[in-house]
Amino acid sequence: MKKIVLAVFLMFVSVCAVFGGVFFANNQSGQTVSASAEVLNAATADTKQVQTLLKKWGYYKGSVDGINGPKTIAAVKAFQKKYGLTQDGIVGPLTAAKMGLSVGGSSSSNYNSGDRYMLAKVIYAEARGESYTGQVAIGAVVLNRVRDSRFPNTVSGVIYQPWAFTAVNDGQINLEPNSTAYQAADDALNGWDPTYGSVYYYNPRTATSKWIRSTKYVTTIGNHIFAV
Numbered sequence: 001m002k003k004i005v006l007a008v009f010l011m012f013v014s015v016c017a018v019f020g021g022v023f024f025a026n027n028q029s030g031q032t033v034s035a036s037a038e039v040l041n042a043a044t045a046d047t048k049q050v051q052t053l054l055k056k057w058g059y060y061k062g063s064v065d066g067i068n069g070p071k072t073i074a075a076v077k078a079f080q081k082k083y084g085l086t087q088d089g090i091v092g093p094l095t096a097a098k099m100g101l102s103v104g105g106s107s108s109s110n111y112n113s114g115d116r117y118m119l120a121k122v123i124y125a126e127a128r129g130e131s132y133t134g135q136v137a138i139g140a141v142v143l144n145r146v147r148d149s150r151f152p153n154t155v156s157g158v159i160y161q162p163w164a165f166t167a168v169n170d171g172q173i174n175l176e177p178n179s180t181a182y183q184a185a186d187d188a189l190n191g192w193d194p195t196y197g198s199v200y201y202y203n204p205r206t207a208t209s210k211w212i213r214s215t216k217y218v219t220t221i222g223n224h225i226f227a228v
Helices: 002-028 045-056 070-082 093-099 113-127 132-147 155-159 179-189
Strands: 200-202 217-221 224-227
Touching (some): 045 070, 113 132, 132 155, 132 179, 132 200, 132 217
Antiparallel strands (some): 200 224
16 A cells, blocks of 8 residues: 555656646746746846847837746747747847857956956047946957957957957057956956947947948947947
8 A cells, every 4th residue: 555655656746847847948938827927027137138139120019128928039039030040939049149149148267367458458448438338338349259250269359350449550459448447347258248249339420431330230338339
């Protein structure tokens, strides 16, 4: 009798584990299921970034609230359909790359003190008159380029790529950065990206390149438009 009861109990535990796994998987993929509010409604910066981009590009009509609900998932699927990606509503590596986002963000452990110094220099040279967020944004663009296969894969390589930054061409890159530039570099290295994955930026009042104006708008911070 005891063996029968034990067997039934173990079977019950196994069934619960299987259905529990399915419940979690459904929540992870964004499907609406009962009792999933806490999982589905957890506001995250990543979801807000995705919503912001999709809203600017016309795929998403809802609020930028960080809720990975049906509207957000439908917008992701519409974006994936447009670019020939698997329409699963999940922003995985391929979808994120197409959006100009980096899955997992930056990590300061991937960079050395020389990278930090160069990042602070380009931030100071290009954006010392901007707000603090605007300064972090310049650092984020450099790091986004490092991760993008279209650009050099080192901080110094990105900064010194021919005609990439005005500050290199006019010599301002040789100025010594201040403490604010270092702090902004640290925030960018630690993953803060107020540009939502942008790899380009320009001042619309002074930019003379017609090509740069053809890039896809993401956001405006201070005097700069950021784009992908």
